[in-house]
Amino acid sequence: MATSASQTLAIPGQLLGSASKYQPGPGTHIHESNLYSSLLGAVHVVQPAKAPGPVKRLTKITPAAPPAELPTISVSRSGVSEKREVLPEVGNTVLCRVVRIMPRQAVVAILICGDTVLDAEWQGLIRVQDVRATEKDRVKIYESFRPGDIVRAEVISLGDQASYYLSTARNELGVIMATSEAGNTMYPVSWKEYRDPETGLGEPRKVAKPY
Amino acid sequence: MADRRRVNGPVGATIPPVFEDEEVQTQETQRVTRSRAPNGIRKMYLKTGVTPSASGSAYLEIETSGKDGVSGLKLSCTVHGPRSLPRSSPFSPHIILSTHVKFAPFATKQRRGYLRDPSERDLGTHLEAALRGAIIADRWPKSGVDIIISIIEGDQDRETSGAQGDDTWDMMNALSGCITVASAALADAGIDCVDTVAGGVAALVKDGGETGTARIVIDPISSEHESIEAACCIAYLPTRDEITNLWFKGDMPDHDMGIYSELVQQGIQASKLANRVLVESLGETVK
Numbered sequence: 001m002a003t004s005a006s007q008t009l010a011i012p013g014q015l016l017g018s019a020s021k022y023q024p025g026p027g028t029h030i031h032e033s034n035l036y037s038s039l040l041g042a043v044h045v046v047q048p049a050k051a052p053g054p055v056k057r058l059t060k061i062t063p064a065a066p067p068a069e070l071p072t073i074s075v076s077r078s079g080v081s082e083k084r085e086v087l088p089e090v091g092n093t094v095l096c097r098v099v100r101i102m103p104r105q106a107v108v109a110i111l112i113c114g115d116t117v118l119d120a121e122w123q124g125l126i127r128v129q130d131v132r133a134t135e136k137d138r139v140k141i142y143e144s145f146r147p148g149d150i151v152r153a154e155v156i157s158l159g160d161q162a163s164y165y166l167s168t169a170r171n172e173l174g175v176i177m178a179t180s181e182a183g184n185t186m187y188p189v190s191w192k193e194y195r196d197p198e199t200g201l202g203e204p205r206k207v208a209k210p211y
Numbered sequence: 212m213a214d215r216r217r218v219n220g221p222v223g224a225t226i227p228p229v230f231e232d233e234e235v236q237t238q239e240t241q242r243v244t245r246s247r248a249p250n251g252i253r254k255m256y257l258k259t260g261v262t263p264s265a266s267g268s269a270y271l272e273i274e275t276s277g278k279d280g281v282s283g284l285k286l287s288c289t290v291h292g293p294r295s296l297p298r299s300s301p302f303s304p305h306i307i308l309s310t311h312v313k314f315a316p317f318a319t320k321q322r323r324g325y326l327r328d329p330s331e332r333d334l335g336t337h338l339e340a341a342l343r344g345a346i347i348a349d350r351w352p353k354s355g356v357d358i359i360i361s362i363i364e365g366d367q368d369r370e371t372s373g374a375q376g377d378d379t380w381d382m383m384n385a386l387s388g389c390i391t392v393a394s395a396a397l398a399d400a401g402i403d404c405v406d407t408v409a410g411g412v413a414a415l416v417k418d419g420g421e422t423g424t425a426r427i428v429i430d431p432i433s434s435e436h437e438s439i440e441a442a443c444c445i446a447y448l449p450t451r452d453e454i455t456n457l458w459f460k461g462d463m464p465d466h467d468m469g470i471y472s473e474l475v476q477q478g479i480q481a482s483k484l485a486n487r488v489l490v491e492s493l494g495e496t497v498k
Contacts, residue, residue: 011493012398013406013450029347029405038347038403040493077401085293085401087351120294158352161302
């Protein structure tokens with residue numbers, strides 16, 4: 001994907017272009033078919049990926065080429081991009097720490113969303129039916145998470161007033177770091193067990209598949 | 212309200228004594244008359260990013276009427292957020308704005324208390340109305356943003372006596388300064404806004420005694436005129452050409468209904484001038 005960064009500055013309310021020429025990216029909003037900036041920062045224009053050319057086969061009927069995609073225009077505060085707060089959105093992969101476990105849910109504190117370390121304290125909830133994809137009715141929270149574990153999860157909903165709803169129902173989601181009852185960091189042995197290297201004892205967790 | 216937690220100083224004016232120069236032989240203090248054009252605003256200094264620990268911050272100074280180069284209004288604004296709402300608050304699909312405006316106890320001629328009084332709450336409500344029209348609220352569900360403004364020096368000329376000038380009109384100048392500085396701090400904090408908001412004040416003033424005619428001036432200082440009949444404070448979005456907050460106060464002549472729209476137009480002019488300062492200072496932030 002070809003990128004070209006132009007260093008024009010934009011302030012909130014500045015006209016960036018027409019909506020027929022650009023796609024709106026983060027930091028912009030549309031008003032009356034025009035794109036305006038909503039943030040203070042530098043303007044970036046990203047060209048879309050070029051569609052592959054048609055395959056040369058005389059006997060094949062190919063549909064008409066899809067309309068060319070528009071370049072995406074976005075505004076971001078370059079240099080202090082880590083400072084900008086992001087909100088966990090549906091579909092994001094987040095890293096969180098288990099705070100409390102209850103019979104039918106685990107309460108977690110969301111620490112990292114995507115690549116950004118969060119400033120604000122967001123709370124998340126992993127319900128018992130979202131822990132894994134199979135045998136949902138026979139999940140025991142105590143055998144999937146423990147307080148203090150670091151969990152990789154996916155946001156499935158904005159949730160209610162207090163917490164986001166998260167899910168670990170995929171192979172690569174689950175506990176990525178856990179401490180044993182003796183206090184040592186454990187290593188994973190299977191999809192449902194971590195083992196303490198010093199004592200040799202195993203503890204049940206819902207383990208994330210290491211990349 | 213009785214503030215029993217602190218040992219408060221005596222209630223009353225806190226004007227330090229101003230000693231006259233030996234060369235100046237004036238018998239009575241001359242009232243400073245307005246030297247600016249009726250459609251000119253005072254010089255303004257605005258800088259963002261002054262508080263590193265906050266998400267966004269800004270500082271505003273406006274020069275006073277008494278002496279050249281001496282500032283009369285000093286405001287400091289910090290923005291915290293977007294941050295998560297407390298657990299007890301109900302679900303909200305948009306951002307919750309909370310504004311706090313506070314005069315420092317030493318800011319005005321009459322010493323103020325440490326707790327907020329109704330006039331400061333009033334300023335906070337007007338500020339919230341002005342900013343709510345500019346923020347794109349539904350990009351930040353379940354979040355809150357706190358805007359805290361400290362007025363370090365109110366817009367009151369210390370050289371003039373307490374009899375001249377009126378406190379109520381100075382509130383309008385303070386509000387327009389609050390709107391401009393809060394808009395700069397919000398842009399610094401990275402909260403999505405539709406446009407930059409700037410505040411402006413226009414007033415119907417009367418000079419020349421009973422026979423004087425009323426005229427409209429912008430950015431009024433109450434000590435420069437004999438009497439201010441009415442004033443209005445406008446919060447204006449220049450690109451969208453929209454007003455987000457409008458505050459009218461005073462006695463309007465009932466024979467001329469056009470004065471209302473004329474005052475609003477002049478208020479918009481004042482906002483546009485303040486917006487130019489705002490845009491330039493935001494441009495310096497990113498460099």
